[in-house]
Amino acid sequence: MNEIGNDLLHVEMDGILKASNDNIVIADGDGQVLKVSPNCEVIYGESQSYLVGKSVFELEKEDIFVPSVTARVLKERKDVQLMQRTVSHRVVMATGIPIYDDNKNIIRIISFSHDLTEIHKLREDYEQLQVKMQQYQSEIAELKEKDSSNRDVVVKSKKMKRIMHLIKQVAKSDATVLLTGETGVGKNVFAQPLHDNSERKEEQLIEVNCGAVPPNLFESEMFGYEAGSFTGANKKGKAGLIEMADQGTLFLDEIGELPLEIQVKLLQVLQNKKVARIGGNGSIEVDFRLVVATNQNLENKVKKGEFRQDLFYRLNVIPVEIPSLRERKEDIYQLMHHYLSKFNEKYQTNKILNSTTVKALINYDWPGNVRELENLLERLVIISDSLTIYPPDLPFVNEEDHPDEDWSTLEAFESRGLTLLEALEEVEQKWLRRAYQQYKSTYEMAEFLGLSQPTIVRRLN
Known part of the structure; x- marks a missing residue:
């Protein structure tokens, strides 16, 4: 009768394990696995035959139970609930319950685990959606603050709003604008809205980085040259960048790097509205709007004799100082999402x-x-x-x-x-x-x- 009863008990237990939606693991007081439900194979990536008979400590070392709730129960001698991540990349919440004999010895540990992978994925998707919503709201606000021609200018802080208002005010005139500010504040970005909002927007915006052109090539690049002016010159001659800016806008970035001898010639161009090519006998009339930028203190350079005073006064008609990023933290949020979107698109x-x-x-x-x-x-x-x-x-x-x-x-x-x-x-x-x-x-x-x-x-x- 006892044998029949034990057989019936095993059949009932196997039926319960098979029918349960939970993953059930039954271990003895030493942590040896006695029975597991069939769906454990899906969650833990190993068959029933492999798990049964193994120690939970051994299975933990094999990264199958990570961490093992049964091992924690044996250590703490109480109910334990924890999160597991399986070799099949599933997220599982496991609960371990100890069973004691009359002498308070643990004789069985029954653990139940629920597969939370889908819930975890939904949570991650929700968090990503929340971040995207914030990003979209930021982008909408950014678009409201600037017109379509100023896509790289983020205007959120009061300081930047004042600067953009000033830029739009002076854009219609031909007055020279001097953009100042620390390295990397984006001074060159403001040349574009100055040009796009001016009467010269249909013509070219010519940008020259004065610190990037080698001194021995600067004069020929800026003022151009006639055919045969020097060894290696183009046989047909070449128009300089100042000529190319005729009727448009000439933007000289890093103007503080301009050599003194070139400063003299630039001053003459600004005074006479004419440019003379190297090797040429005459001069060519030019009409352009000048915008310059620098991260240096030009007044100090004037005092040191490194920058011509008369040229400085010609350039310093409308000074616009671009604040550093730490002075306009309100812009950082929109800037980071602007560039995140830009590079996500670039790198797919x-x-x-x-x-x-x-x-x-x-x-x-x-x-x-x-x-x-x-x-x-x-x-x-x-x-x-x-x-x-x-x-x-x-x-x-x-x-x-x-x-x-x-x-x-x-x-x-x-x-x-x-x-x-x-x-x-x-x-x-x-x-x-x-x-x-x-x-x-x-x-x-x-x-x-x-x-x-x-x-x-x-x-x-």
Whole structure:
């Protein structure tokens, strides 16, 4: 009768394991697997015959149970719930329950695991959608702030709005504009709206980087030359860049690098509205709008004798100083998404920024200004291994300096072996801490977190 009863018990147990939607693993008090449900093979990637008879400690070393909830139960002698990531890349929530004999010895551990892969994927998709929504809202706001001709100019801060208003005011005139500011603030970007909003917009905008042209070639490039003027010259001669800007706009970037001898000739062109080619006998009338830019203090260079005073006064008609990025942090958010979108399209990717990454980018000082931000976003899009870009990907973030930061949520909790309840408690603390630092009252915190004010007070306590 006992034998029949045992057989019936085994049949019933096998029936329960087979019928259950959960993945069930039954182990003895030493951690040896006795029975598993058939669907464990789908989740853990190994057959029933392989798992049965193995030690959970051995299976943990083989990265099949990572981490093993049964091993945790044996160690802590209580119910345990934790998250697992399997070799088949599934996310599983496992619960282990100990069964004791009359002497309080653990004789069985029954673990149930739920496959949360789809839920985890939905959560990731939702987070990506939220980030994309923020990005789209930012792009819409950006488009409202600028016309179609100024696609690379982000105007969000009050300082930049004032500058763009000034640019549009002076664009209609032919007055010379001197753009100043630190390296990388984007001075060259403002030459385009000056040209596009002027009466000369149908003609060419000629841009010259005065620091990039070799001194021995500068004169011939700027003023042109006649045929046979020097060895290696084009047999037909060549028009200079100043000639090419006739009826249009001439933009001289890094004007502070202009050699003194060229400064004299440029001053003559500005005074006489005529340019003489090298080797030529006559002069050619030119009519152009001049825009110049520099990151140097031209007045100091005048005092040192490195820049002509009379040319400086010719150039300093309408000075426009472009503020550094750290002085207009309101623009950083839109700039980062502008360049993220630009390089995603260029490299045919779909990278997104984690919210903590966005915060780190906004709080950074940006010594290289907009150029540094643009270069960094391009590098991140290229080298980031994951779809989401986390703070450790940033060169100026040291993960060791932020031990409490959680860059990748679930993965971080898993690696630390936290239970679901422990992970939820930690997440709640982080949200409360963020709200406490960001808002002045518990009422504002409640609105931000979507909770009632009494609940906020209770949770803070």
